[in-house]
Amino acid sequence: MSASKNLANRRSIDQLTRLTLLRKIYRVLLNSGRTYAAFTAKENRLVEYLKDRGEILDPMSGYGSVTRYSAKVGVKSYCVEYNLPQFLWQMLFSPTNVDGFLRASDRLLNQRSRWPRASSIAVASDEWFPPQSESILIRLFEEARRALAGEVPSEKRSLQFSAALILPFVGRLSCSVPADIVTHVKKGGMCVYEGWQDDFEIYLVALATSLEKAVSGIRERRHSLKHGDARILNFPTGRFRAFLTSPPYPNHRDFVSMFAPEHAFLDLIRVPGSVMSRKASVDIIGSNFVAGRQSMPPATKTARRFLKSILSVPRNETAMRHDRQYYVPYFEHYFTDLEKAFANIEKSLHRSAEGFIVVVNNTHRNVVVPVSDVVMEVWKSLGYRATVFDSKEFFHVGTKNPRARGLRARHTEYVIRVVR
Numbered sequence: 001m002s003a004s005k006n007l008a009n010r011r012s013i014d015q016l017t018r019l020t021l022l023r024k025i026y027r028v029l030l031n032s033g034r035t036y037a038a039f040t041a042k043e044n045r046l047v048e049y050l051k052d053r054g055e056i057l058d059p060m061s062g063y064g065s066v067t068r069y070s071a072k073v074g075v076k077s078y079c080v081e082y083n084l085p086q087f088l089w090q091m092l093f094s095p096t097n098v099d100g101f102l103r104a105s106d107r108l109l110n111q112r113s114r115w116p117r118a119s120s121i122a123v124a125s126d127e128w129f130p131p132q133s134e135s136i137l138i139r140l141f142e143e144a145r146r147a148l149a150g151e152v153p154s155e156k157r158s159l160q161f162s163a164a165l166i167l168p169f170v171g172r173l174s175c176s177v178p179a180d181i182v183t184h185v186k187k188g189g190m191c192v193y194e195g196w197q198d199d200f201e202i203y204l205v206a207l208a209t210s211l212e213k214a215v216s217g218i219r220e221r222r223h224s225l226k227h228g229d230a231r232i233l234n235f236p237t238g239r240f241r242a243f244l245t246s247p248p249y250p251n252h253r254d255f256v257s258m259f260a261p262e263h264a265f266l267d268l269i270r271v272p273g274s275v276m277s278r279k280a281s282v283d284i285i286g287s288n289f290v291a292g293r294q295s296m297p298p299a300t301k302t303a304r305r306f307l308k309s310i311l312s313v314p315r316n317e318t319a320m321r322h323d324r325q326y327y328v329p330y331f332e333h334y335f336t337d338l339e340k341a342f343a344n345i346e347k348s349l350h351r352s353a354e355g356f357i358v359v360v361n362n363t364h365r366n367v368v369v370p371v372s373d374v375v376m377e378v379w380k381s382l383g384y385r386a387t388v389f390d391s392k393e394f395f396h397v398g399t400k401n402p403r404a405r406g407l408r409a410r411h412t413e414y415v416i417r418v419v420r
Contacts, residue, residue: 021192021199023171023185024178025258029063029089030168030203030210042390044069046244046356046415051075053242053354059230059345060245060285064090067223071095074219078240080226080233083284084266084273085259087227088164095221097161098211100151104165105208107147109201114143118193125175126188128264133173133191140166140200141269156272160227163271167262169203172196174261184257227273229283231340235348243355243418247341248286250334250369251362256284285337290329298335300381302373307331313365327364335374342378354419356389361412372414379418389417 047069050056058066061079063086070077081087092101116139123130129137144162152161173196177189256263298304307328359371376386392413
């Protein structure tokens with residue numbers, strides 16, 4: 001396929017449809033640039049507010065919305081993300097890297113004759129990737145490395161860049177089915193090999209279209225991106241005068257489960273930083289794995305009062321056992337992790353820094369989970385003024401729990417302003 005035909009095809013593919021069999025989370029990301037728990041136009045306005053302070057820090061950056069908004073308004077960003085699939089998505093769409101990925105996509109499209117072929121139409125398996133899928137994906141990974149030759153500075157970055165280029169596609173060759181929670185997926189099922197090459201071509205074309213849109217009209221291409229844990233990362237001391245972030249919400253889910261097929265692939269090709277194992281999954285802030293994890297009660301009084309209050313709510317014996325065995329440890333870990341992360345992040349802030357933290361309070365046992373108050377208490381203990389800058393209520397009715405009505409369905413989003 002010629003480069004001119006590639007460009008023509010890019011203009012013709014504006015939206016990926018369900019017919020491609022790509023996982024929904026990546027279809028949505030490629031179509032709209034954002035998905036579950038991503039920033040919105042409100043945060044774009046916050047970037048506008050902060051831009052005169054210079055480089056903007058996002059220490060828990062998810063899908064990289066802060067970089068996207070910063071590039072548009074002409075200010076540098078410094079983003080940190082621990083969950084490897086989200087980090088690799090940011091790497092793929094960082095304005096610093098887009099030109100190299102566009103050239104590599106063209107090279108891959110021009111080498112379709114080198115793509116591996118499947119020996120069967122479909123297969124059923126209890127694994128994420130049966131042997132034929134593994135073989136195809138490893139071959140595609142190697143083709144991606146060849147296509148990226150000369151575009152990346154080091155061997156480690158070559159592994160990451162190559163993984164980033166094909167990761168949104170790997171779920172297409174997995175044996176998996178959507179879970180009852182829209183963002184999650186279950187292992188086991190059928191993989192259809194018929195037409196996978198056409199889907200890969202469509203994916204590459206759609207990716208190139210999205211990459212071109214991502215850098216259209218940007219005013220700043222210099223952005224920093226680090227793979228690391230905000231609780232322990234060695235941030236540059238006193239560097240940032242502006243920050244904007246949104247930590248994981250306490251919704252008893254984690255982003256490891258959301259990207260389970262992708263983590264399985266990263267583990268297969270041994271890209272450093274995969275957190276596929278159950279032990280490593282515990283390390284993600286907001287992880288729903290609590291078994292075997294050492295109890296560490298939070299330091300904030302607000303979090304302690306909340307934990308005490310949910311244990312005093314009248315309920316049946318089963319609910320009491322669930323609270324003791326799972327929910328109380330879950331919230332303990334969540335709030336303790338936030339406290340650690342913010343204490344570590346604070347070291348990177350200039351004495352004149354200003355920032356915003358976007359959080360959501362939901363409910364448990366009809367008790368409001370006080371994330372906003374805990375966040376403000378933590379920052380006040382670090383010597384800052386922390387106030388509610390903006391708030392908005394919304395309701396999730398008719399979701400997984402049909403009894404979610406009234407307070408149970410209420411969520412409140414808070415934008416917290418932090419300044420010396």
